[in-house]
Amino acid sequence: MIKTGFLTIISVVLTLANTVPVSASKRYNEPIKPIPADMKYDKQKVELGKKLFFDPRLSKSGWLSCNSCHNLAMGGDDNLPSSIGHQWQLGPINSPTVLNAKFNLAQFWDGRAKDLQEQAAGPIANPGEMASSHQLAVATLQSIPSYQSLFEQVYGVKKITINEVTDAIATFEETLVTPNSRFDQWLLGNEKAITQVEKEGYALFKVKGCVSCHNGVGVGGNTYQKFGLVKTYSKDEENLGRYNVTKQEADKYVFKVPLLRNIELTAPYFHDGSVWSLREAVNVMAEYQLGLKLSVPETEKIVAFLKTLTGKQPQIIYPVLPPETVKTPKPDRS
Amino acid sequence: MIKTGFLTIISVVLTLANTVPVSASKRYNEPIKPIPADMKYDKQKVELGKKLFFDPRLSKSGWLSCNSCHNLAMGGDDNLPSSIGHQWQLGPINSPTVLNAKFNLAQFWDGRAKDLQEQAAGPIANPGEMASSHQLAVATLQSIPSYQSLFEQVYGVKKITINEVTDAIATFEETLVTPNSRFDQWLLGNEKAITQVEKEGYALFKVKGCVSCHNGVGVGGNTYQKFGLVKTYSKDEENLGRYNVTKQEADKYVFKVPLLRNIELTAPYFHDGSVWSLREAVNVMAEYQLGLKLSVPETEKIVAFLKTLTGKQPQIIYPVLPPETVKTPKPDRS
The missing domain is CATH 1.10.760.10 (Cytochrome c-like domain)
Structure with missing residues (x-):
């Protein structure tokens, strides 16, 4: 009985081990979520x-x-x-x-x-x-x-x-989503998808507070925040942001938090496109949004992490457009 | 002997019929040549x-x-x-x-x-x-x-x-060639690739003289000709054409004959882009280059033929460009 019981237990454990999906090692509790890869469209x-x-x-x-x-x-x-x-x-x-x-x-x-x-x-x-x-x-x-x-x-x-x-x-x-970034691979359980430095960058991204706005599937895009939360940003005073919509004084200079997916591909940064270097962008955010000054190694690590967010770019077969007809309104360059 | 001989002849004929390449029915002697489909590139x-x-x-x-x-x-x-x-x-x-x-x-x-x-x-x-x-x-x-x-x-x-x-x-x-147009299929022996009206259009294209400039693989592109050969063209006197290169008086208003491949896709027409309708373009050419007035059915047939020159458009997978670096010269919109 005991022996049989022991074997049974082993058997159950082995069965469990075989049937436990790979997702058991997925990082479900991280504030950043992977982009789903199986979306269906018409x-x-x-x-x-x-x-x-x-x-x-x-x-x-x-x-x-x-x-x-x-x-x-x-x-x-x-x-x-x-x-x-x-x-x-x-x-x-x-x-x-x-x-x-x-x-x-x-x-x-x-x-x-x-x-x-x-x-x-x-x-x-x-x-x-x-x-x-x-x-x-x-x-x-x-x-x-x-x-x-x-x-x-x-x-x-x-x-x-x-x-x-x-x-x-x-x-x-x-359909224009970019799944399968190295960071998403890591979220989905591939330990080797990102390096130690990149992991440290992600840890800093969380501990320093970046993640409080940049989270979810898009690593941003799900809240509005004031640009210049802890220090007034005076480089651009013309774009009033969310105020345009609400006309509430408190919404002046409040913008949608941008997505950080593929951030290495989309310089220059911020709503005013004022910064070309990702390193500088990270420092501006730390200074104006978090009231922090990052050390050089901290910045480098966060930048290294951000570059793991570049996903598979959509493969687009360039369309062939149908020709206009004599009835088509003529282009007007004036 | 006779019987054997007869069978031998039949056999030879059948063998010939089987081995005669499809190209036997190709139209080698037409002034327009098909676009080769088997080009090799690095x-x-x-x-x-x-x-x-x-x-x-x-x-x-x-x-x-x-x-x-x-x-x-x-x-x-x-x-x-x-x-x-x-x-x-x-x-x-x-x-x-x-x-x-x-x-x-x-x-x-x-x-x-x-x-x-x-x-x-x-x-x-x-x-x-x-x-x-x-x-x-x-x-x-x-x-x-x-x-x-x-x-x-x-x-x-x-x-x-x-x-x-x-x-x-x-x-x-x-690599940006457009083989396999219906007209090329016809040149290569597929009798049904173009309609009777289109064939009549092609016959007119030859007999009226269009083909004297628009011939070869490109259906043009292989000579320079004066725009306004038989009648002065006064809509555009600023573009001096070939004169820019040679400084010869005789080269004023002389232009490279454009390709007519895919002509239905590339309105507006002529070096001055002055004409949007293919029908009108055909009539302008007849009038200024050939000194002819085409009847409405003639024009329609030639236009129908011209539309058979639309080939297989290159399938382009839209490239993903590498991101710039902080060393990259900044774009200057001024």
Whole structure:
């Protein structure tokens, strides 16, 4: 009995050992969560959205597309302090990355768009950006038979409206996630995915308080915070942030916390694009948000950790756009 | 004997029928030749060239790439009358397509660059286009470790020069061909690849004389011709064409004959981008180059034929560009 019992116990233990999923070693309790890799999408809608995302005919000039400022070759932004719009107007604020943007609680630095679809409607009609109008953008698409039939297939509509246009763009953007970063591999149980220095950087990131704002799947993007929490930030007083939306005095200079995913790809940093070096950005954050001065080794380690957040970039097959027709409104560069 | 002989003959005939290559029905004697589909390239060099082609950091502003004006989503051009350059300067001439550009006898409308490599050097340093300099472009690439190592792998150099940069871009551009158009399928023996109307259009294209300039693999691109051969063209008197290069009076308003491959994708037409409709473009050519007035059915048929020249567009996996470093020269939008 005892012997049998012992063997039974061993057997149970072995069985358990075999059936315990790899996830047993996953780090469930960390404040940063891995990007799920198995999201499902409506392929046809995504394909339409991709065409629209890359189509410069949604702009007045016929030259600027969503991808102009959210360049998927460059981490989903334009690597400029602020974007260039119609007639070379310089925007007031740094273009945030479109990569993983679905993990933001709202869109734009001031959160004025509740989701990706609402965001997509903005730049098309912004006179300083794509400078078109929803009416003109829709008329352009409606004039192109191949777009007509794609919208009919995907949405069952003969008459395109801006809602289908922005819904398709948003659906494409939802696919733009970057799973499988080395940090996520580590979260998922691969001990060797990050180095000792990077682990120490992550430990510092937590203990110094960075993680209080930069957490979750996006490593940010889920709260609004004042830029200059413990020390007044005076480099940019023009962008009022969340105040634009709420008109509450307390919301002046309050911005959505940016995602830190792929942060090494998206310099320059902050809403004002004022800092090019990740090292300097970390120090500015420590000084203005946490009231800390980091040592050089501490900064280096945190930067090393941040670079583990670069994930697998979406593989995009560059679309071939359907040709315009004689009915298509002509591009207007003026 | 007779019977055996007869069977032998049958057997020979059958054997011949089986071994006669499909090419027996190929149309070797047509003035238009199919695009070869089996070209071989140095893959690593092509991959580097693709990155450079899409990299806006080759421009002063960090915002304009080769692809800005030669957009591979839109038939290899920008579908504008003339391109938009640094600070929204409008170019003097229509951007020709980069697709099949290797089949041109020289590059630019006036043929001032002898090949794709020489062409690629132009826009980077043109103050009205990318507005950078070769020195700045090279310094930018040299500051990015991942580019450094790619250039070292491909060219065995530690110090990048503009020669490697333009060679890689040109090598990528050489891959941008569009084989397998319906017309090429017909040339290669597939009788059903084009319709009766399209065949009639092609017959008209030959008999009316269009083919005297638009022939060869590119359906153009292999001679210079005066725009306004039989009737003075007065819509654009500023672009002097080949005269820019030769300073010969006879070369005023002489331009390289454009390729007609994928012509349905590359409106607006002509060096001045003055015509959006392919129908109208055909009529202008008939009037100014051939001294003809085509009937409506003739025009329609020729247009139908021209649309059979749209080939398989290159499938481009959008590159992921390496991030800049703190040493990288900053983009200058001014």
